[in-house]
Amino acid sequence: MQVLEAGKGPVHIAAVVPVKIGKTAVIRNSLRRKTYETVRPLILSIKDGLNVILFAKTIDMTSALIPNDLKSLFVKAGVLR
Numbered sequence: 001m002q003v004l005e006a007g008k009g010p011v012h013i014a015a016v017v018p019v020k021i022g023k024t025a026v027i028r029n030s031l032r033r034k035t036y037e038t039v040r041p042l043i044l045s046i047k048d049g050l051n052v053i054l055f056a057k058t059i060d061m062t063s064a065l066i067p068n069d070l071k072s073l074f075v076k077a078g079v080l081r
Helices: 025-045 065-077
Strands: 002-005 012-016 050-055
Touching: 012 025, 025 065
Parallel strands: 012 050
Antiparallel strands: 002 050
């Protein structure tokens, strides 16, 4: 995860899934959509003016594990208010 301060303005979040993780676009887009849906409830608790880039490292994550991992990652990075 990379966090960049953009000054004032809304939060921007991007999810990146490389070809090394998912060989087909269907797999990569599926993981990207799961990530965006998980971040959606947390978006109001993220500090304003940040650009957050999330890089996927494994594909064996189930839908149940993604919310806990992302929330702990945001806490460690100091992104949450």
